[in-house]
Amino acid sequence: QRFIPMELYDHAQKWTGKLANRLWPYVHISFPEFTGERMKRSEAYVAIEAYLAATSTDHARRLKAEVGKDSSSLVLSMDEHEEVTDVFGGATVWWSSGATAPRNQGFSLYPARDEKRYYVLTFHRRHRKMVNGAYLAHVMEKGNAIRVQKRQRKLFTNRSHHDWYDNKEYLWSHVVFDHPATFETLALDPEVKRDIMQDLSTFQESKEYYAKVGKPWKRGYLLYGPPGTGKSTMIAAMANFLDYDVYDLELTAVKNNSKLRKLLVEITPKSIVVIEDIDCSADLTGKRKPGGRDEKTSEETEIEKAKAAAAGGNEEGKVTLSGLLNFIDGIWSACGGERIIVFTTNYVDKLDPALIRRGRMDKHIELSYCTFEAFKVLARNYLGVDSHPLFPPCTSCSSKLRSRRPTWRRT
Ligand SMILES: Nc1ncnc2c1ncn2[C@@H]1O[C@H](COP(=O)(O)OP(=O)(O)OP(=O)(O)O)[C@@H](O)[C@H]1O
Ligand SMILES: [Mg+2]
Numbered sequence: 001q002r003f004i005p006m007e008l009y010d011h012a013q014k015w016t017g018k019l020a021n022r023l024w025p026y027v028h029i030s031f032p033e034f035t036g037e038r039m040k041r042s043e044a045y046v047a048i049e050a051y052l053a054a055t056s057t058d059h060a061r062r063l064k065a066e067v068g069k070d071s072s073s074l075v076l077s078m079d080e081h082e083e084v085t086d087v088f089g090g091a092t093v094w095w096s097s098g099a100t101a102p103r104n105q106g107f108s109l110y111p112a113r114d115e116k117r118y119y120v121l122t123f124h125r126r127h128r129k130m131v132n133g134a135y136l137a138h139v140m141e142k143g144n145a146i147r148v149q150k151r152q153r154k155l156f157t158n159r160s161h162h163d164w165y166d167n168k169e170y171l172w173s174h175v176v177f178d179h180p181a182t183f184e185t186l187a188l189d190p191e192v193k194r195d196i197m198q199d200l201s202t203f204q205e206s207k208e209y210y211a212k213v214g215k216p217w218k219r220g221y222l223l224y225g226p227p228g229t230g231k232s233t234m235i236a237a238m239a240n241f242l243d244y245d246v247y248d249l250e251l252t253a254v255k256n257n258s259k260l261r262k263l264l265v266e267i268t269p270k271s272i273v274v275i276e277d278i279d280c281s282a283d284l285t286g287k288r289k290p291g292g293r294d295e296k297t298s299e300e301t302e303i304e305k306a307k308a309a310a311a312g313g314n315e316e317g318k319v320t321l322s323g324l325l326n327f328i329d330g331i332w333s334a335c336g337g338e339r340i341i342v343f344t345t346n347y348v349d350k351l352d353p354a355l356i357r358r359g360r361m362d363k364h365i366e367l368s369y370c371t372f373e374a375f376k377v378l379a380r381n382y383l384g385v386d387s388h389p390l391f392p393p394c395t396s397c398s399s400k401l402r403s404r405r406p407t408w409r410r411t
Helices: 006-023 043-056 125-150 190-204 207-213 231-242 257-266 298-310 321-329 372-383 395-404
Strands: 026-032 063-067 074-078 083-088 091-100 116-124 154-157 161-163 168-170 173-176 218-224 245-248 271-275 339-345 363-366
Touching: 026 043, 026 125, 043 074, 043 083, 043 091, 043 116, 043 125, 083 125, 091 125, 116 125, 190 231, 190 363, 218 231, 231 245, 231 271, 231 339, 257 321
Parallel strands: 154 245, 218 339, 218 363, 245 271, 271 339
Antiparallel strands: 026 116, 063 074, 083 091, 091 116, 154 173, 161 168
16 A cells, blocks of 8 residues: 555555465365354354364364263364364365454453354365365265264253353253163063154154155154053153154243244254143143034133133233144244154043144054063063063963953052
């Protein structure tokens, strides 16, 4: 600006740019950690972080360590201002990490809050097409796969809390999900068990199928039976089998239908949403009468409204049957995808037929008192006994026994 006349300045800038391009044929792409206003971590950044953690630990010299999945091992990843080289399809690319200094240099309780971290990818411009296409797709795919494999599964419940660090209201609170139940330890008829496991695997692999038929990728299970017959245990076994998070929805703590919808939107994919004891979770009989018609007179309705008003509430002040039906398969239910919804109940007859019709609750599983085959699993689990003189000697005998359905209670 001091030496070049103003009228030539633009030209000079253009030509120096071109010259620099000639001499410096490298392209940079940066991937910031946060994008937009919502303070949501960018998916690309998270995938790259996982990818680089896996590929960089052998080469990078500055690593940072975090506690891993089982809380005892450490996971290493690339530290800030570190650079690693990656080779893909004959091309060499360089990844570096960095962070912009916090804007607020003064005293703060949360010093790292406005620090902005990013990754920069550098490569020769002749590889531009390959990097933009195949290489970045490869990084995202591999990074996401590593992330899923390494993540700690969580058990959520709908108790909202305010995070002062993020200055954000979280509708779900969570702990690490660490239930040891599996289908192997679940005492259940082997055929029923195989059928459920098959059904879950099919669901997990059916992304294309659901897209083809135009249905959201989700499935409903209704588990019913007497108390203590393994409904809750089965949910834990399902979560362990599918490697999903669990969202335990306490319906009585949800104020109204719009809160329920907000909770739904926050649920991530690869999760099981559980509503335990659905028959006593909320008043879900709606305004239906056994005959299917609303037989209330307008006078009765008025009285109910007055009662509700006197109690300080109204229809908007609670979760209704229609709100719950919309939660399960309304237009909002498609958000997220890959979700299983499980209801448990001791009294299946008490539930509104609309709530548990096939399509909404696709699979109804009765868990009742144990059959002989299931009893053998318990004997193996608890006593380490595989065979015993009192066990029936052949399978045909055991199947006869099974057909009689003994009503032994588990202790
Ligand atoms: N089929 C089963 N296989 C193995 N263990 C079982 C089974 N059923 C029950 N149990 C054991 O019994 C206990 C109670 O089971 P669980 O909590 O799963 O029953 P539930 O059907 O959810 O009962 P409720 O209807 O009262 O909620 C568990 O600790 C579990 O170990
Ligand atoms: Mg239970």
